[in-house]
Amino acid sequence: xxxxxxxxxxxxxxxxxxxxxxxxxxxxxxxxxxxxxxxxxxxxxxxxxxxxxxxxxxxxxxxxxxxxxxxxxxxxxxxxxxxxxxxxxxxxxxx
Amino acid sequence: xxxxxxxxxxxxxxxxxxxxxxxxxxxxxxxxxxxxxxxxxxxxxxxxxxxxxxxxxxxxxxxxxxxxxxxxxxxxxxxxxxxxxxxxxxxxxxxxxxxxxxxxxxxxxxxxxxxxxxxxxxxxxxxxxxxxxxxxxxxxxxxxx
Numbered sequence: 373x374x375x376x377x378x379x380x381x382x383x384x385x386x387x388x389x390x391x392x393x394x395x396x397x398x399x400x401x402x403x404x405x406x407x408x409x410x411x412x413x414x415x416x417x418x419x420x421x422x423x424x425x426x427x428x429x430x431x432x433x434x435x436x437x438x439x440x441x442x443x444x445x446x447x448x449x450x451x452x453x454x455x456x457x458x459x460x461x462x463x464x465x466x467x
Numbered sequence: 468x469x470x471x472x473x474x475x476x477x478x479x480x481x482x483x484x485x486x487x488x489x490x491x492x493x494x495x496x497x498x499x500x501x502x503x504x505x506x507x508x509x510x511x512x513x514x515x516x517x518x519x520x521x522x523x524x525x526x527x528x529x530x531x532x533x534x535x536x537x538x539x540x541x542x543x544x545x546x547x548x549x550x551x552x553x554x555x556x557x558x559x560x561x562x563x564x565x566x567x568x569x570x571x572x573x574x575x576x577x578x579x580x581x582x583x584x585x586x587x588x589x590x591x592x593x594x595x596x597x598x599x600x601x602x603x604x605x606x607x608x609x610x611x612x
Contacts, residue, residue, distance in 0.1 A: 380519065383533050384567045387576055388525055388583055395587075411572070426522045448526035448587060 375407045376420035378429060379447075382411025389424060389447040396454045402461070422460050424453070472545045472578055473607045476501075480600045483552040487561065488513050491532055494548030494564040501544070504568045508539030512566075521557035528553065528562040528596060529586065536569040543575045544568040545582065551598045563595055581610055 377393055379386035386409035393407045410418060412429050416436040423441045425433055430443045440463070442456045477497045484490040491512055498504045511534035516523065524530045546566045553560035565586070569575045585591045585606060594602050 380515075380522070381533065381535050382572050383536055383569050383575075384531050384579055385523065385525065385533075387579060388531065388587075391580065391583060391587065428519050428522050446524070446526050448529065 373402075373405045373422070374420045375405060376415055376418060376423050377407060377409040378412055378415040378423055378425040378433060379409070380412055380426075380429060382409070382414065385426075385447055386410060389444060389453070392448055392450055392453045393424065393457070396450055396457055399450070400454065400457065402457075424456065472543065473547060473582060475604045477544075477546040478549075478600060478604055478607070479547070480549045480598045480603070481551070483550055484554055487516075487554050487556040490548060490550060490554050490561075490564050491566070494532070494546055494566050497546045498544040498566060498568060503540070503542045503544030505539045505541070508534055508568055511535060511538060516557055521559045524556060524559040524561055528560060529565070529592075530556055530561045530563065531565050531567060533567040533569070536571050540568045540570050542568075543570055543578070545575075545578070547595075547603070549595060549598050549600075549603065562598075582607070585610065 375393060377386045377389035390407045390409040397405050412432060415433060422439060423433055424444055427443045430441050434441050440460060442460060444453055444456060446452055492509055495509045512532050515534050523532055548564040550562050553562050591606055594606055
């Protein structure tokens with residue numbers, strides 16, 4: 373499972389989101405997941421299984437991928453990121 | 468390496484500021500003085516919040532202030548301003564203004580990751596919020612060990 377953390381400039385926010393995702397993945401004991409981070413322009417051309425980004429950037433990203441895009445309000449918030457990741461994992465199980 | 472970026476002269480603690488733009492300007496002062504960034508970068512950060520909203524607020528009270536790499540940046544730089552009173556940033560209360568100036572998309576990432584590890588540690592985060600400058604400086608100085 374490839375997860376892409378996306379922010380506007382690819383400078384800092386997306387890396388923080390990646391760090392939070394890495395922590396959450398470890399805490400939840402999810403196996404076979406890798407997280408990368410990038411800016412919005414590169415993200416549109418990068419294939420991933422699921423995308424995490426801000427509410428501001430999500431509409432733009434959704435236009436260029438058919439894969440699920442989850443919005444995160446607070447990139448450092450383990451609880452919020454964890455809930456969204458669980459939501460994604462639950463949906464995958466249903467399929 | 469990271470601790471050389473966030474040293475005592477780049478860390479400030481204040482009681483309050485009139486608004487978030489003043490706080491961002493004040494937080495940027497050490498980087499302007501050392502010529503790592505120009506006023507242009509400070510303006511870019513402010514414009515980015517006005518255009519895109521408070522997405523740089525990554526957690527309660529924490530803003531990772533930044534703009535496009537290279538534009539108004541001479542050299543990689545980081546600075547920190549802690550306000551004891553929360554300051555409204557486009558609807559979100561912020562006490563920690565962490566300025567990140569990058570020259571490109573990756574040369575600063577290793578340093579940033581080390582510094583963010585400290586901010587993401589609950590205990591250290593509390594120490595920063597407490598606003599004791601000496602303790603904050605020590606927190607980041609310890610990183611090299």
